[in-house]
Amino acid sequence: MRDKQPGRPPVIHFSETSDLEKVVLDVLSSARTRICISHSMVRSRAVCAALTRASAAGVSVTVLAGQIDEEVARRLTGAGAVCRVFDPSHVAAGAVRKFHDKLIIVDDTVAALGSVNLFQRSLTTDGETLVVTGSRRVLDSAAAHWEELAAWDAMRLTGHQRPTALRRLLLGERVLLAALAVSLLLNTAFLAGLTAVG
Amino acid sequence: MNAETDEVHWSPSTTLVDLLHELIDAATHSIDLAMFRIDLEVFGPPLVQALERGVRVRCLIDQRSIPDVNGEPAASVAELLSDRGATVCVHRSRERLFHHKVVLVDDRLLTSSGNWCEPHFTATIDHWLLSADDELVGATRRWFEQIHPTDATARAGRPVRSPRGFLPWSVALEHRTPSATRQRRRLAGLSRRRLLAAALALSAVANLTAIVSRVAW
Numbered sequence: 029m030r031d032k033q034p035g036r037p038p039v040i041h042f043s044e045t046s047d048l049e050k051v052v053l054d055v056l057s058s059a060r061t062r063i064c065i066s067h068s069m070v071r072s073r074a075v076c077a078a079l080t081r082a083s084a085a086g087v088s089v090t091v092l093a094g095q096i097d098e099e100v101a102r103r104l105t106g107a108g109a110v111c112r113v114f115d116p117s118h119v120a121a122g123a124v125r126k127f128h129d130k131l132i133i134v135d136d137t138v139a140a141l142g143s144v145n146l147f148q149r150s151l152t153t154d155g156e157t158l159v160v161t162g163s164r165r166v167l168d169s170a171a172a173h174w175e176e177l178a179a180w181d182a183m184r185l186t187g188h189q190r191p192t193a194l195r196r197l198l199l200g201e202r203v204l205l206a207a208l209a210v211s212l213l214l215n216t217a218f219l220a221g222l223t224a225v226g
Numbered sequence: 227m228n229a230e231t232d233e234v235h236w237s238p239s240t241t242l243v244d245l246l247h248e249l250i251d252a253a254t255h256s257i258d259l260a261m262f263r264i265d266l267e268v269f270g271p272p273l274v275q276a277l278e279r280g281v282r283v284r285c286l287i288d289q290r291s292i293p294d295v296n297g298e299p300a301a302s303v304a305e306l307l308s309d310r311g312a313t314v315c316v317h318r319s320r321e322r323l324f325h326h327k328v329v330l331v332d333d334r335l336l337t338s339s340g341n342w343c344e345p346h347f348t349a350t351i352d353h354w355l356l357s358a359d360d361e362l363v364g365a366t367r368r369w370f371e372q373i374h375p376t377d378a379t380a381r382a383g384r385p386v387r388s389p390r391g392f393l394p395w396s397v398a399l400e401h402r403t404p405s406a407t408r409q410r411r412r413l414a415g416l417s418r419r420r421l422l423a424a425a426l427a428l429s430a431v432a433n434l435t436a437i438v439s440r441v442a443w
Contacts, residue, residue, distance in 0.1 A: 038232070040337070040362045042326075042369045066351070068339070094351075114351075124238055128350040130339040141234075141353055142337055143262070143327045154323040155260075157337050159355060159362065161232070166355065169234045177351065204422040211429035218436035 035137055035162025048144050048158050049151035053078050055132060055140050055160060062088045064133040064174050068126075071097040071147035076104060083107040092177050094127030096186060105187030112183035119182050129177075131170060138162055139170045235354040237340055242347040242354065246336075247272050249356075253331045256282045258370045260326040263291050265343035270303030274310060283312035284374060288324040289398060291316070304395045315375055316398035319391050330366050334358050337366075 041051050049072075056063060056078040063082055070076075070093045080103055083089045089109035091101075101111045114127035132140040144156040161167075177183065235242060250257060250272040257276055264287055277283055285307070304314050317324035327338045340352030357363070375392045 038357070038359055038362050040335075040365050040369075042373075044373055045369060124349055124351060125345055126350040128339055128346065128352050131353060141339065141355060143325050143339060149323075150325065153321065154325045155317070157326050157328050159337055159357075163232045166232050166234050169236075170353075173234075173236050173353070204419065204426060208422060208426045208429060211426060211433055214433050215429060215436065218433065218440065221440075 035164055035167065036160075038159055038161035038163060038166075041142075041158045041160065043144075043154065043156040046158075047152075048156055049074060051158055051160065052132070052140065052144070052146070052151065055134055055138060056082060058138065059087045059134045061135050062133075063135075064090055064092075064171075064178075065146075066092045066129040066131045066174055066177055067146050068094040068128045068130060069145045069147050069150075070095070070100060072151055073100070073148075074151075075146045076100040079104055079109060080107040083109045090178065092127075092129075092174070092183055094129075098187075101187030109187075111185070111187040112178070113186040115182050115184045118184070124182070131174065133167065133170055133174060136167060136171060139167050141166075141170070232355060232357040232359060235356070237346060237350060237352040237354065238348045240348060243268065245354075245356075246342065249329070249331050249334065249336060250276055253281045254279070255332050256284075256330070258284050258330040258367075258374075260286045260324070260328045260370065260373075261291070261342055262288045262323065262325045262327060263341035263343050266291070266303040266307075269342060270307065273307055273312065274303075277307070277310040277312055283307065284370075285312060285314045286324070286326075286374065286392060287314070287316055289316050289318045290323075308395055313374075314395040315392040316395055317391050318393055318398060322391075324391075328366060328370075330363065330370060333363050335363050335366050 041048055053074060056075065059082050063079065065079075070091055076097075079089050079091070083104070084107055089104065089107075091104060091109060091111045092114075093111065094114045096111055096113050101113075104111050116125065119125075130142060130144060134140075138160060139162075140158055140160045142156065142158040144150050144154075144158050150156060235245065246269065250269065253276050257273065264285075273283055273285075308314050327341055329336045329342075335357045336354060337357075338346075338352060338354040340346030340350060340354065346352050
């Protein structure tokens with residue numbers, strides 16, 4: 029049963045004057061029963077660690093994301109959290125094109141919403157806003173919105189795939205650079221060989 | 227007012243643009259806007275009307291709101307706003323996005339996950355929090371005063387960065403990357419990775435030629 033008393037007074041945080049990463053981590057670490065996240069991008073390792081700890085402590089963690097780092101998803105699901113990612117192919121043409129939400133609900137008593145995304149640059153460098161509120165009106169509306177999204181067909185389960193670190197490595201600039209260096213060495217060796225023979 | 231009067235709107239919604247227009251139209255004293263992206267073609271006219279009613283208008287926007295092409299309607303709206311006495315400043319930084327979506331209209335605050343442009347009204351999942359809470363409004367007002375460039379900086383006709391990285395619209399417009407250059411870069415697609423791959427391919431061809439010529443010789 030939800031407490032219908034007025035909740036925690038709202039506070040607005042700006043990245044110019046607050047450490048937003050700390051604010052987000054504090055909100056997450058205050059969870060006792062449930063964390064519901066609906067976010068555009070979930071890539072932060074610090075947020076992942078906080079959610080993993082919460083999940084390990086018995087807090088129910090569900091993440092709905094537009095994009096989620098595969099390693100983060102794998103760690104979260106490994107810790108018992110549920111991760112769902114937006115799949116635009118499940119949406120009719122002309123309908124929703126992007127999952128751009130930035131909402132965290134903790135224990136149905138605190139909501140954190142604003143412009144900040146859950147990746148490092150957004151949490152620590154960019155100009156961002158975050159409102160943390162216990163307003164019942166906001167919480168009730170946010171909870172209904174979140175439940176609707178959680179039941180949406182376009183949110184597919186994720187986090188069970190193997191990490192694609194090898195694929196990323198093979199396509200990465202370092203490998204290309206190394207291959208180029210080897211190839212240039214071969215060129216030089218051939219040229220040297222030809223010169224010596226000549 | 228306290229937070230129990232706050233309301234949240236969710237997009238996609240066909241009524242959001244009307245809600246934002248009503249918010250601007252209701253302004254009697256001031257509009258302070260800090261926005262990553264705003265469609266000035268849509269929201270310029272009601273802002274101009276607000277100026278004509280004697281409302282003080284201050285806009286801080288990210289450089290990504292600057293249109294690519296000279297003479298676009300958005301640019302002329304920004305110039306019109308400046309001409310009518312509004313402060314329109316552009317945040318320029320390669321490393322840091324000015325990603326705020328905050329608007330303070332008199333004693334009401336609107337903060338959102340969505341920018342003030344399409345597709346954020348009708349085709350994205352976004353939230354829009356409207357609050358008249360005294361604490362939130364007061365804190366936002368103090369923040370805006372803190373980050374807003376001084377009038378002298380805002381009206382300077384030269385490319386001098388304020389401590390927060392803001393430039394007047396007209397100056398920012400003059401010093402943007404020419405759209406033709408951007409277009410060329412896009413067309414050429416000269417990313418580092420592609421350049422490396424091309425160099426690797428060339429080098430491999432050279433190797434192959436050397437091997438073939440060696441064998442033939």
